[in-house]
Amino acid sequence: MSSLSQTDPEIAALVGAEEQLQADTLRLIPSENYVSQAVIEATGTVLQNKYSEGYPGKRYYEGQQNIDPVETLAVERAKALFHVDHANVQPYSGSPANLAVYLAFLRPGDTVMGMALPMGGHLTHGWGVSATGSWFRGVQYGVRQDTGRVDLDEVRDLALKERPKLLFCGGTAVPRTIDFAGFAEIAREVGAVLVADVAHIAGLIAGGAHPSPVPYADVVSTTTHKTLRGPRGAMLMCTEEHAKAIDRAVFPGLQGGPHNHTTAAIAVALKEAATEDFRAYAHQIVANAKALGQALAARGFELVSGGTDNHLLLIDLTGKEIAGKPAAKALDRAGIVVNYNTVPYDPRKPFDPSGIRIGTPALTSRGLTEGHMPIVADWIDQVVDAARKGDEEVVARVRAEVKDLMDAFPAPGLSRLSA
Incomplete structure (x- = not known):
């Protein structure tokens, strides 16, 4: 990064800020992941x-x-x-x-x-x-x-x-x-x-x-x-x-x-x-998604289709009395990155839908397992409830707790932070 910092410090600063953000946050967007340093x-x-x-x-x-x-x-x-x-x-x-x-x-x-x-x-x-x-x-x-x-x-x-x-x-x-x-x-x-x-x-x-x-x-x-x-x-x-x-x-x-x-x-x-390590990783993604889905369902979240067989969960927040967009924004402030998403037969518009979409590929790359999923589900529950009530103190507290867990499970490929 030394050449980039000298040539274009503005871009270098943004890259560094993004790397820090990826290190500190719990990334639950199912289409995102961490690649290896080799990639x-x-x-x-x-x-x-x-x-x-x-x-x-x-x-x-x-x-x-x-x-x-x-x-x-x-x-x-x-x-x-x-x-x-x-x-x-x-x-x-x-x-x-x-x-x-x-x-x-x-x-x-x-x-x-x-x-x-x-x-x-x-x-x-x-x-x-x-x-x-x-x-x-x-x-x-x-x-x-x-x-x-x-x-x-x-x-x-x-x-x-x-x-x-x-x-x-x-x-x-x-x-x-x-x-x-x-x-x-x-x-x-x-x-x-x-x-x-x-x-x-x-x-x-x-x-x-x-x-x-x-x-x-x-x-x-x-x-x-x-x-x-x-x-x-x-x-x-x-x-x-x-x-x-x-x-x-x-x-x-x-x-x-x-x-x-x-x-x-x-x-x-x-x-x-093609390695056995990757095979274990793929199965852990699914195990984590199932465990996270069960933990969310136990906290009253409505899962589209009742759960998952793969890496993602689609959640209808109608029963939580909040739309997907404000929930996703609050979760982002808490360091839990998701995307708001339409659910089947959604009466709301796509840019302000009823649901959120979450997935486990990235957190599994960091080494989290089924035992961590109730913690993640509890954070989501607390923040969604806080968003509905406008309680930013809860959001800030969860953000600090998320960072502590992420510090304990470093993400692959983020070499600048460990160099």
Whole structure:
């Protein structure tokens, strides 16, 4: 950081402040995590200096003697870890990866079917405000109001009626196990390409803590951060049948040169994810989420679908007489970082919804286990109650207690603070 401090002290100060914040706070946003020092180092290498349009062995630039082996390592590690025929590690992020799937299989106006955004889906699964809902005909399924879970019979009925060419399963606020085999059966019945968007649960799949979409899905789309603990990038994996279509869609269809420094960091993360330590980590994420859910339910919190099978919990705060946004703001002041979130059939607007979304990947990376989850649940309960009453003294007290616990469980990758 010495060079950055000399060149741009303002940015250096903000980076340092963010590192301190990440060290001191309990991060419960399910899409966030801590990467290892090795991943951070790979991301900050001279690989940023190279342009590499094309694929290994078929580049449009010379000087790829070291870049091709880097990308090949990432590809081969992805194939081995997820047991897939083909992997493309070049997508810049999750949304561009999903756009590449559209380009590979659809033409503008074709029908795509995915989970509705307010029900836990993702913007790029055909939701109206996304390009995928503007350029294509989006049809959405949801969850049952009485269970908070996907009903595959309802999905099948809708698919038979609408006949989508692309069917997405997965989302951003899905606390239950995804039935990939059930979705595959529906996709085959209507002649659709099945895409499993596992951005949130890729690390759980790699660690054996969630069923794999392979061999059920034609295409698997994922980010490389979140539970996978890699850099902010993405991958598309597929059967050999669709390999050429996927590769052409990524490049030259949507992108130019890949971000080689990110590719290297993806390779590092995939190597880490193939270890027994990572497998234990993935299972601990789920154990922590279940324990946290039980502790919150015991304190009167309403969990959408009644609990969780994975890393996240979706909480409806209506019964606590507070909306999600003021609760999330108060929790943030207390050093507990969550995001406010819509819940299924939410009567409130998305920017001021009824719920919050929390997850356990980051706190598990710090070494917290099931025994700590009642403490976390108690803090959340105290702060939500304090927010409703306007009691900032409680918020301040919890903030100090959170910092004490975080000091006892240092986060990986925050080298500046320990140097």
